[in-house]
Amino acid sequence: MKRTRQPGISRRATLALMGAGAVTIAAPWVARAQAKTIKIGMPTILSGRVAQLGTSSRNAVLLEVEKVNAVGGLAGRQIEMVIRDSKGQPQEAARVARELVNTDGCEMLFDGEASSGSFAVHEVARDLGVLCIHTCSEASSLTADPKQHIPNAFRCVRQGIHDSIVGGSYAAAIAKAKGLKKWATCSPDYAYGRDTTGEFALYLKRFAPDVEIISESWPKLFQPDYTEVVTKILQAKPQGLYTCLWGGDLTSYIDQANIYALFTQMEVFAVNMADYTALTVVKNLPKGIHSGNRYIKTFPKTPENAAWGDAYRTKYNEYPTNWSWQNATAVMLLAEAVKKANSTDGKKVAEALRGLTIKCPFGADGTVTMRAEDNTLVGYAIGWGTTIPQEPYVPEVKAGDWKTIFELEAEWKKSKGYT
Amino acid sequence: MTELQAERTPETLSAPRIETRSFRSRYLDVLIALVAFAVLAALPLFFGSKALLDFVIRCSAFGLFATSLNLLVGYTGMISFGHGMFFGLGAYGFGLLMQRTGVPIPVAFVATLLITAVVAAIIGAICVRLKEIYFAFVTLAFQMLIHSTILTWTSLTGGDQGLRGGIPRPAFLGIDLANHVHLYITSCALLVLGLLLMRQIAQSPFGYTLRMIRDNARRASFIGIDVWRAKLTVFVLAALFASTGGMVMAMFVSGAYPEFAYWTISGEGIFINMLGGVTTFLGPMVGTVLLLNLNDTVTRFTEYHGIVLGVVILFFAIGLRKGLMDYVLEWYTQRRDGSGERG
Numbered sequence: 074m075k076r077t078r079q080p081g082i083s084r085r086a087t088l089a090l091m092g093a094g095a096v097t098i099a100a101p102w103v104a105r106a107q108a109k110t111i112k113i114g115m116p117t118i119l120s121g122r123v124a125q126l127g128t129s130s131r132n133a134v135l136l137e138v139e140k141v142n143a144v145g146g147l148a149g150r151q152i153e154m155v156i157r158d159s160k161g162q163p164q165e166a167a168r169v170a171r172e173l174v175n176t177d178g179c180e181m182l183f184d185g186e187a188s189s190g191s192f193a194v195h196e197v198a199r200d201l202g203v204l205c206i207h208t209c210s211e212a213s214s215l216t217a218d219p220k221q222h223i224p225n226a227f228r229c230v231r232q233g234i235h236d237s238i239v240g241g242s243y244a245a246a247i248a249k250a251k252g253l254k255k256w257a258t259c260s261p262d263y264a265y266g267r268d269t270t271g272e273f274a275l276y277l278k279r280f281a282p283d284v285e286i287i288s289e290s291w292p293k294l295f296q297p298d299y300t301e302v303v304t305k306i307l308q309a310k311p312q313g314l315y316t317c318l319w320g321g322d323l324t325s326y327i328d329q330a331n332i333y334a335l336f337t338q339m340e341v342f343a344v345n346m347a348d349y350t351a352l353t354v355v356k357n358l359p360k361g362i363h364s365g366n367r368y369i370k371t372f373p374k375t376p377e378n379a380a381w382g383d384a385y386r387t388k389y390n391e392y393p394t395n396w397s398w399q400n401a402t403a404v405m406l407l408a409e410a411v412k413k414a415n416s417t418d419g420k421k422v423a424e425a426l427r428g429l430t431i432k433c434p435f436g437a438d439g440t441v442t443m444r445a446e447d448n449t450l451v452g453y454a455i456g457w458g459t460t461i462p463q464e465p466y467v468p469e470v471k472a473g474d475w476k477t478i479f480e481l482e483a484e485w486k487k488s489k490g491y492t
Numbered sequence: 493m494t495e496l497q498a499e500r501t502p503e504t505l506s507a508p509r510i511e512t513r514s515f516r517s518r519y520l521d522v523l524i525a526l527v528a529f530a531v532l533a534a535l536p537l538f539f540g541s542k543a544l545l546d547f548v549i550r551c552s553a554f555g556l557f558a559t560s561l562n563l564l565v566g567y568t569g570m571i572s573f574g575h576g577m578f579f580g581l582g583a584y585g586f587g588l589l590m591q592r593t594g595v596p597i598p599v600a601f602v603a604t605l606l607i608t609a610v611v612a613a614i615i616g617a618i619c620v621r622l623k624e625i626y627f628a629f630v631t632l633a634f635q636m637l638i639h640s641t642i643l644t645w646t647s648l649t650g651g652d653q654g655l656r657g658g659i660p661r662p663a664f665l666g667i668d669l670a671n672h673v674h675l676y677i678t679s680c681a682l683l684v685l686g687l688l689l690m691r692q693i694a695q696s697p698f699g700y701t702l703r704m705i706r707d708n709a710r711r712a713s714f715i716g717i718d719v720w721r722a723k724l725t726v727f728v729l730a731a732l733f734a735s736t737g738g739m740v741m742a743m744f745v746s747g748a749y750p751e752f753a754y755w756t757i758s759g760e761g762i763f764i765n766m767l768g769g770v771t772t773f774l775g776p777m778v779g780t781v782l783l784l785n786l787n788d789t790v791t792r793f794t795e796y797h798g799i800v801l802g803v804v805i806l807f808f809a810i811g812l813r814k815g816l817m818d819y820v821l822e823w824y825t826q827r828r829d830g831s832g833e834r835g
Contacts, residue, residue, distance in 0.1 A: 119795035120795050120796075120797070120798060124795075127795075157791060157792065158791050158795040158797065160791075160797075162751050162756075163654060163745065163747070163749040163751055164550075164741060164744075164745050164749070164751070164752070165791075167744070167745040168546065168550065168788075169791070171542070171543070171546055172543050172546070172788070175541070175542040175543045175546070176541065176542075176543040188652055188653055189652060189653050189654040189749040189750065189751065192653055192654055192656045192747060192749075193654075193745050193747060193749065195656075196658050196745060196746040196747055199658060199746070200746065212653055214653070214656065218656070218657070220656070220657040221656060221657060263643065263651065263652045264646060264651040264652045264653050265652075267646075
């Protein structure tokens, strides 16, 4: 009898497909042997609008890890980075972080997430007790709020509150010198934008009490058209303008505001301007925009910082970002802490990290410190300067005073009920 | 349940036949549910992998969400683009109650369901009158309204940084949800129970009313069915299951984030339904397992996961032109009929 072939997929093919499916599903859960290398997991954003955050963080981490590995690794163990995309979704960040620890055998985490994602990874660190260094989230509450505090999580990132204190005092000095009394603000409409702008205004008024904010604009995050915002500001006729727009939003804003010659009519303070990601993208960078330093290889003006910036650029053929120096610093801190603890055990390393001061090209005085009281980075180079349209973009940066920052930060913490 | 049953005219579906049929199948459903739960609950005994447990917990959250969406899309023909708002509402409602009031978990769970029911009834009352694209867009609009509220009501919700500081999970009745295995078992129980309940809804006379509304709402209305009320009821019921999914997710990440209420979550729900198929009850569950597994596997190897997922969507949309379970069902029916003819 002739066998009739059924239409569709045969039984054998079905079995093969099911087998292949089972292997795919099971593969990640097959336990892997513990190697002599030490794995560090890093969830970060490698796709979507802020992919540059992840890619420039990854570049910096790999650059530094290479150096650490060349001199023997962490307590004799070579570092292997496992870097994975979270797409900027907090539930994915949490999942990836857990997967990195539970499945891939990562013994430590670098959290390269922004905003909500960093809080999600923070909860994973709380749950799993694994050593975690936040390297991108600038939200002050992540470490300032005692409810967030866990002994195994550290933040190696600049902070909104530090930027606002330094920016406020710098802007106030210029406001007094040039008689800028009427101010406008224009910042993205989300927590970072609202908090940072509020804090900047607070410190500006503190140092220059006769300043008045006469107009506020809150464009949406990733808004493509700023025409109405620009015209609103021009109609208000302020003498000074503060903005904490960043990245693509800032560059679109400047390009569009240039058409209305906004920059010739007022002093502009854009805290996030002095980052190569913004400086090199703007079509006609106006001269004289005041900006905080994000990352610029001329500040601090040291050969170490310049060499680091050049090495990064040579290796990746692009400029480093603010996220780059933060991630690089995280690797440097970790390497020193392991040396001090003479162990790669998370708890011992955390103990060694607390209060640790290391030599660092990005330090205000050549060093940075992981402050013990709230596990956060202090002493990094922070300052403001004005732009010119070509390299070095911000030739002179006036450094902020860390003593003032500490005093005002303590006051701010008290006002927020954090201490 | 198959399309064949759904396509029968109401006259042929005489009441007693449905009764006996559903009576028998109900026992079968309960049995399947018990077996499924037993298998899931036994997994930690055989596999030590925490990642596997994480995977099942996430499947529970998204499975409940996607299957509840199928109650609207597949059974009633209401394509909601805003179903994710109830997922977010569940996560935020539960998280906030636990953080702010310190009530026991079951109380917070029930209270969150109550809140969801009220919100869904209000939104549903406005939306279900509308048809097709208008319904889709108004649900999307409400979703964006809820998302914007979460973003701007910073003092309550924490704005775009979400509910921070972890969700406290005090033990109740010997169940400690801070314990990974306990959380896993609870998620499985919620999933199986949720699926069983949804299955009962789908197989009940009410479920067949929904199918009739999907196929011909005017006809249903002519034979005396209050279409608006039936649609509103299923809208609220589906919201409750989506909210349960949100609560599972909130417990998993120990927080709630505005992304949970964003339109992309609704989009993911629709995609899961496309992937798994909407004509079988378990289609969305299969879609969930497929999508999450695909997502986890692909992101492990490349950051260009968008391309891979896009190709998969194209394969299902243009290649198969139906979900996986639809395809399997069709293939199985063909095979069975084929062998019947031969025999």
